[in-house]
Amino acid sequence: MSKFFQPGFDWLYRTRRKVATCGVIALACLMAWHVVFGANGVVVYAQKRKEQRELNRQIESLRQQNDFLNQQIKALKTDPQTIEKEAREKLRYARPGEVVYTLPANRTTPVATAQKK
Numbered sequence: 317m318s319k320f321f322q323p324g325f326d327w328l329y330r331t332r333r334k335v336a337t338c339g340v341i342a343l344a345c346l347m348a349w350h351v352v353f354g355a356n357g358v359v360v361y362a363q364k365r366k367e368q369r370e371l372n373r374q375i376e377s378l379r380q381q382n383d384f385l386n387q388q389i390k391a392l393k394t395d396p397q398t399i400e401k402e403a404r405e406k407l408r409y410a411r412p413g414e415v416v417y418t419l420p421a422n423r424t425t426p427v428a429t430a431q432k433k
Contacts, residue, residue: 328335352358391398403409410416 350357354360388398392402408416408418
């Protein structure tokens, strides 16, 4: 039985460095692919960083909007001029003796379509 496998063992013994080198190269390529494209690779990391920057921009925008709305709420609670302005614009209130003109909402008239013959 050993005489049958002897030529294979001899060939393997002679080429063991080549086989080992190919194995190490294949392992290194596999590891490099995993580092770049794997679950926590460079590509995913770049996407997550981009997403983080976008979310930070959204957070900052929402903070500014929140600050503006808080200032508007404070003004509506305390400032008589702001209260009067809102009442005039939203509720169409007027002072005694004033006349308020309101225009109808813009209505778009449907354009007549050409009939097909």
